[in-house]
Amino acid sequence: MRTIAAYFVAALGLFPLLSACAPAIPTLEEFNDTESKWVELGPVIIESMAVDRDGAEVRATGVFLHGEDNRITLSMELFLEPPARFVSGNHSSRIAGEAFAGPVSSESLEFFGGQNEGPSVGGVFVFENPADGVSYRLRFPPTLRSR
DSSP states (O other), X not given: OOOXXXXXXXXXXXXXXXXXXXXXXXXXXXXXXXXXXXXXXXXXXXXXXXXXXXXXXXXXEEEEEEXXXXXXXXXXXXXXXXXXXXXXXXEEEEETTEEEEEEEEEEEEEEEOOSSSOOEEEEEXXXXXXXXXXXEEEEEEEEEOOO
């Protein structure tokens, strides 16, 4: 028979794995082809997050600011199976003075159900500037919808 202490130790073992998925500070990254790695451009501010849940279907839209002139609007559809699954997404962005839009993919997704406080969405999302092929990665922790 397991004791409470054994469950506590097991939960502590999972903490590093779970915390690796959820960035504590929202950030924007750019893929550097020369070095074949992601380079952090800096923190972003979550200006707003709207999440609507209708049963197992979820629609979320977040607006993110990076610096004075960079703005990313990310819209996505999720399906709660469990676990929550990213279905599709798109973005409208203005980065380094250039406006572009297109599809978004998800490297990881976090969703908290919103039974008491409202739904929260977070994760790691990738999109590209189709004009020059530069890839960007937006990371943000689960964020409660704006009121």
